[in-house]
Amino acid sequence: MPRHADPALPERRRGQILDAARECFRERGFRLTTIEEICAEARISPGALYRYFDSKADIIAAIALDARAEAEAMLDRVNGSEGLIAGLAELARVFFETFDGDGDAALLADIWAEAARDPLLAKALQQRDQIAAGRLAAAIERAQRDGSIYPALPASESAEALLACLEGMAMRRALRRESGATEAVRRFRTFALHILKPKR
Amino acid sequence: MPRHADPALPERRRGQILDAARECFRERGFRLTTIEEICAEARISPGALYRYFDSKADIIAAIALDARAEAEAMLDRVNGSEGLIAGLAELARVFFETFDGDGDAALLADIWAEAARDPLLAKALQQRDQIAAGRLAAAIERAQRDGSIYPALPASESAEALLACLEGMAMRRALRRESGATEAVRRFRTFALHILKPKR
């Protein structure tokens, strides 16, 4: 008898469920979507879902960590990009577009609300965030050594402020149901200019 | 027959329920506290509670609006205070202390998550926020005219960035379960300095 009929099945099922959940959360938010709806969307039974996830909260936790992994990848691109400011603007564009006023913005708030209550999720997100902030700080330091920006502020502090502003702006956009990222990107860019003070 | 045995009763009951709810939310968050727990804390029955609030969401909406009203009052003090930067630092201190890492920080996230889904709450908060941002912008403009800060950025844009950063930092503090506001206040202050560039 075969130990695993299909070794890739668990991963596939998880993806299937997460996709369905993301779709549902985007439409109705975490609180208002039911497990039954996720199951219908994923074409799976409740019993099967609970084989792959411990709870409803566990599902949004997985989504949150996925999103953070994407953010890290984005920051890698910032680090590799030509201009620091241009890279940051690009980061902001992707971030604002991902968490757009229409649907996903609420997802961001859901994630935070969940993290504020779930110490395990908070810790996991925090670790991811530390990595992200570290990469941004590294990019800033590099630019400072290049001499292309003004080295007044500690890099880690600048990175922290930039991320706080990015997330704060995303929240405020969500509240206003803003969509269309270009104006917000411009604002974030001028903001970054004032924090980082590029020399030319 | 008396029309109202006690005309002040409705307001008293609402306050009684809101106090109880705040206490419960602080301890276990919005999702995890039950109506029954709020009722026990407020010494009232479920039926009576629903006479004064339409739903559980309606309760957190009322709490959120109360908090915003407080924020407005704080901004008035900023506007009246001696130095703009000192006023902002004071604002940050109160804000960070109110939404501290221990308990109330999660409340902030709960409010946002609820607002992201409830258009009526979103609109109400947005109106309050517009007033707050307007007052901050007015304070900035005044300082610009005084000549005490550098008038490079449009005041409304600076106000927006400052509030976004303040809220973003509060969120990040909540994630890290930080308590003790002084370090965060210092960070926000340097940040404000770089945005506003006071001349002395």
Next chain:
DNA sequence: ACCTGAACACCGTTCAAGT
């Protein structure tokens, strides 16, 4: 090994009955 779906427990909300 993996899945189904009925059953269970819990909680937001309502409402008939009381004062």
Next chain:
DNA sequence: ACCTGAACACCGTTCAAGT
């Protein structure tokens, strides 16, 4: 007019039974 608390509806989670 205001309140009580039992009853209802709904939803997250479990588990016995199937393949």
